[in-house]
Amino acid sequence: MPLPETELLDTRRLHQFVVAVESDTLSAAAARLFLTQQALSASIRQLERDVGVPLFDRRRRKLHLTDAGNALFSGAKSLLAGNHALLTQVRETAKGESKPFVVGHSPAISGDEVYRLITPAIDLMPHQPITARQVFPGQLRDLLFANEIDVALRRGVESSANLVSAVFAYHELRIAVVADHPLAHRNSVSVLDLIDTPIVVWAPERRSFYTDFLVSFCRRGGFEPTLIVNPVQGTPPATAVARFPEACAFVTDPPGDLHGGSVRVVSFDDPPLAPVQALWLPYTHSPVRDAIVRGRPDSDWARGSGTRPGAGPASRARP
Incomplete structure (x- = not known):
C-alpha cells in the first residue's frame, strides 16, 4: 500500500535545508543554491509544514536547529546520497551502461x-x-x-x-620485523614475546579502531604495549619496520621474507583475527x-x- 503524499519528504527542499544548516548564514546558503533568501526561507517553512514540527529555533539570531531539526539533518545526507545513487543507476540502466x-x-x-x-x-x-x-x-x-x-x-x-x-x-595477523631483529628467526611468536618490542601503528590509541584492537590484544596477553605512530601514511604496513628497526608491525602478509629479504614476517602461535x-x-x-x-x-x-x-x-x- 503506497504511503500518503503527506508522509513523503520533498528531496529538493531537504537538500536546501542541508545547505542552510551547513552554511554560516541563510544568505550564504541562498547564494550557494542560486536562490533569493526569501525563496529559501519559504522553502524551509514549507518543509517544516511538511514534517509538522519547527526545525529551527527562531528565537536566536543565528541558525540554530531544534532537536527535531538535528534529527532530520542527521539522516538527510544519507537519504539524499541514496537518492542520487538511485537516479544515476536508473539513467545508466536506460543507456545500457x-x-x-x-x-x-x-x-x-x-x-x-x-x-x-x-x-x-x-x-x-x-x-x-x-x-x-x-x-x-x-x-x-x-x-x-x-x-x-x-x-x-x-x-x-x-x-x-x-x-x-x-x-x-x-x-589472520602476523608480525613483520627487520631481518636482524631478535624475533626474525623464530618459527612463531606468542604475544608475550612482544613485551620488549615497540609496535608501529598508523594512528594513536582511541583514534583508530585498528590501533585499539592491537592494544587490546596485547593487554589480554598481559602487558602494556609501547606504540610508535608512523608518520608515513599509505605505504604497505611491513615497510614501517625499515624506519623503526627496533619495532614490529602487525601485517597480514604470508610468513617469510619481504622486500628482498630485508623484512621477515613471523606467525603467532595463537594468531589474532x-x-x-x-x-x-x-x-x-x-x-x-x-x-x-x-x-x-x-x-x-x-x-x-x-x-x-x-x-x-x-x-x-x-x-
Whole structure:
C-alpha cells in the first residue's frame, strides 16, 4: 500500500535545508543554491509544514536547529546520497551502461586482500567493471555520501551514523620485523614475546579502531604495549619496520621474507583475527556489493587468503 503524499519528504527542499544548516548564514546558503533568501526561507517553512514540527529555533539570531531539526539533518545526507545513487543507476540502466563499482579501502587492507574480497563479485559478474581505491579511514564516510565510492572497507566493528555496516571477513595477523631483529628467526611468536618490542601503528590509541584492537590484544596477553605512530601514511604496513628497526608491525602478509629479504614476517602461535567491515549508504541496492559482503563459503579459499567466511549480508556491526 503506497504511503500518503503527506508522509513523503520533498528531496529538493531537504537538500536546501542541508545547505542552510551547513552554511554560516541563510544568505550564504541562498547564494550557494542560486536562490533569493526569501525563496529559501519559504522553502524551509514549507518543509517544516511538511514534517509538522519547527526545525529551527527562531528565537536566536543565528541558525540554530531544534532537536527535531538535528534529527532530520542527521539522516538527510544519507537519504539524499541514496537518492542520487538511485537516479544515476536508473539513467545508466536506460543507456545500457555499467559504471565502475568503486571499492574504497583503508591502507590497513592491502590491495591483494581487496582483490580476494571482491573475487565473489568478479566471478558472479565478470563483465562488471570494478575499481579499488585506497582511502584514508577518515575520508571513507564523506566519499560514500558524495557517491565517489560505492562501498567502504576498513578494519573495524564500529557502527557509523547513517550508514549500514557489516563485518564479513576476518584476516589472520602476523608480525613483520627487520631481518636482524631478535624475533626474525623464530618459527612463531606468542604475544608475550612482544613485551620488549615497540609496535608501529598508523594512528594513536582511541583514534583508530585498528590501533585499539592491537592494544587490546596485547593487554589480554598481559602487558602494556609501547606504540610508535608512523608518520608515513599509505605505504604497505611491513615497510614501517625499515624506519623503526627496533619495532614490529602487525601485517597480514604470508610468513617469510619481504622486500628482498630485508623484512621477515613471523606467525603467532595463537594468531589474532582482524575484522573487515563494509560500510555503505542506506536506501541503496547493489548486486555487486551484495556479492562482496556475502562472500563465498569456500573454506580452502578462505584459509589460503587468511580470511574466514563472512557473517552474511546486512548484519549490523556493533562495537
